[in-house]
Amino acid sequence: MPWIIIISVILCISLIQTTLLHHISILGIQPDLFIIFLVFHSLNSNMERSFHANWATGLAKDIFTEGFFGLNTVLFVIVGYLISLIKDTLFGKHLMTQISVTFTISIIYNLLYLFMLSISLTSADLLPMAWKCPLITIYNSIIVPPVFWLLNRFYSSFGFPSLKRK
Amino acid sequence: MSLDSGRFTKSFVIYIFVIISISLLTIPESITNNIKVTIASPLAPVQNIISQTSNFFKNGLRKLAAIAKEADEKEEMEKEIFLLKNKIIKQQDVINVFKRKLEVVTEYNRNIDSNEKPIIADIIGYDVSNFRKSIIIDVGKKQGASVNDVVVFGNTLVGRISATGNSSCRVMLVTDPASNVPSRFLKSRTQGIVQGTSNGVCIMKYVSRQTKVDESDKVISSGIGGVFPKSLYIGNVVEVKQKSANLFKDIKIMPGIDISKIEHVLVIKQKREEDISE
Numbered sequence: 457m458p459w460i461i462i463i464s465v466i467l468c469i470s471l472i473q474t475t476l477l478h479h480i481s482i483l484g485i486q487p488d489l490f491i492i493f494l495v496f497h498s499l500n501s502n503m504e505r506s507f508h509a510n511w512a513t514g515l516a517k518d519i520f521t522e523g524f525f526g527l528n529t530v531l532f533v534i535v536g537y538l539i540s541l542i543k544d545t546l547f548g549k550h551l552m553t554q555i556s557v558t559f560t561i562s563i564i565y566n567l568l569y570l571f572m573l574s575i576s577l578t579s580a581d582l583l584p585m586a587w588k589c590p591l592i593t594i595y596n597s598i599i600v601p602p603v604f605w606l607l608n609r610f611y612s613s614f615g616f617p618s619l620k621r622k
Numbered sequence: 623m624s625l626d627s628g629r630f631t632k633s634f635v636i637y638i639f640v641i642i643s644i645s646l647l648t649i650p651e652s653i654t655n656n657i658k659v660t661i662a663s664p665l666a667p668v669q670n671i672i673s674q675t676s677n678f679f680k681n682g683l684r685k686l687a688a689i690a691k692e693a694d695e696k697e698e699m700e701k702e703i704f705l706l707k708n709k710i711i712k713q714q715d716v717i718n719v720f721k722r723k724l725e726v727v728t729e730y731n732r733n734i735d736s737n738e739k740p741i742i743a744d745i746i747g748y749d750v751s752n753f754r755k756s757i758i759i760d761v762g763k764k765q766g767a768s769v770n771d772v773v774v775f776g777n778t779l780v781g782r783i784s785a786t787g788n789s790s791c792r793v794m795l796v797t798d799p800a801s802n803v804p805s806r807f808l809k810s811r812t813q814g815i816v817q818g819t820s821n822g823v824c825i826m827k828y829v830s831r832q833t834k835v836d837e838s839d840k841v842i843s844s845g846i847g848g849v850f851p852k853s854l855y856i857g858n859v860v861e862v863k864q865k866s867a868n869l870f871k872d873i874k875i876m877p878g879i880d881i882s883k884i885e886h887v888l889v890i891k892q893k894r895e896e897d898i899s900e
Contacts, residue, residue: 474747474758478882484822485752521749522756522784522794566752573753573799580799585753585820592752 461614462497462509465607466516469493474520485588487595490517491565492603494532495558498539499548510536527572535565551601558600562593723886729776730888740774740888741765745881746790753820755798756781757881761889762789772850772890778878779803779843779854780887793887796824796856796877804847805856808840816841816856816875824857826873833871835862841875851890 469489477486490513497509514532518525539561546553566589574582723742730740743765747758761767763786773780773793781795794801797818805816805826814829826841839859845852861874 470750473750478748481882484820488750488752490750517750520747521751522754522792522798523751523800528751569751569753577800580817581819581825582799585799588752588821 458505461611463512465493465610466513469513470516470520482595483591485591485595487599488562488592489603490514490528490532491562491596492558492600493607494536495539495554495561495600496604496607498536499543499546499554499557503537503540506536506540507533523573524576527569527576531565531568531572534568535561538564551604554604555597555600559593559597562596563589566592719885726776726886726888730774732777740890741767743767743773743887743889745885745887748881753799755795755801755818755820755881756784757793757795757887758790759793759887759889760790762787762791764788765889766891767791767889768892770849771892772854773887774854774890775879775884775887777855779850779856780879780881782849783889795881797822797881803850803856804844805841806844807835807859808842809836810834810839813844813846814873822877823860824875824877826859826875827870829871829873831864831869831871835859835871835873837862849892 473486473489477489480486494510494513497513498506500506501509510532511529514529517528517532521528539557546557548554548557567586570582570585570589574580727740727742741761743759743761745757746760749756759773767783767786769783769786771783773782779796781793781798781801783791784794785792795818796803796816797820799818799820801816801818803816804813806813810833812829812833812835814826816824816826818824829835837859841856841859843850843852843854843856855878857875857877859873860876861872863872865872
């Protein structure tokens, strides 16, 4: 049952991201709901479950983006693991923690993604793209409160067990 | 004695009244009518007042009922008008969509000398990554689309198909960093490669430092390599820079199409090897 809910949420996020979020893009930059979902899961569930959820989220992102299949899956697992390592030292329920973790993770993920992209696309000059990283990060951080609130409400309405840390 | 006389009087009165009543029955109708009118006429003004008042209230109530009914009808009519207006707007939108589709096809046919009929497609999704630029369109293998088919809007190059499904496919836009389009300047005919940057602009690579490039010069596809047909408009030059040590110029191109502002594209089917052999 929890997996059906997680997969449904990932599907919803994918649909929203591919169809609606380009309407609120600023300078061609749109918020990344996948990253926010990754942070939400990594902060709120145990390592094993967050690993699986992050893997599925990364896979979904790979499905809906151009380029190498599996790049996001790997990066999401790595980044999710990084959060899992530090989450016990953090108070994950606090809004400021959620925003700051999303901010940090967004910047790490985007730089890693850009690095991987520059390896795979040797002919392209990707340095001019780096300016996007802080903007994406700021945009992600701004929409953390409503997205976390919605996810919390949604999961709590199902009495979702993954929100209780073991 | 007195008791007997009292009973007698009562009985007498009763008899009298019975006789009068019977005698009344025998009076001709014309007389009785006069009697009735004569007796009723003093009450007429009062009746008039009462009936007028009652009519006033009755009419008032009727009017109120009619107003309430009219209000209901008006509300229903307003709903109907609202629905009809919505229908009109929807139909206008459908007409506009068809008009735009027709414009796209007409524009393409006017500029390209080809017998190949393009496939018109709707944009149904965008790339989820901020570093890649692609779209999803509602045309797939079923409609005859395949990988490397070129996607245009009018005579402007949009990109090429990078992956196909049965009823949808992914189009890598010219603004994607992995996109490389052999191209040339419209005026000077100098060749180069247009590469995406994912920032909404493209760069033209491998244009030697000796070449004279005007800002606002147009860039078209050169057709070299065989993937993209020649003479498709790509965009305008917006910036030309020359760093002292570089062999090539840094040229920025603004694509001719803002992908967020269009709803439809055309897929141009490439000539397959089997088609050529036929």
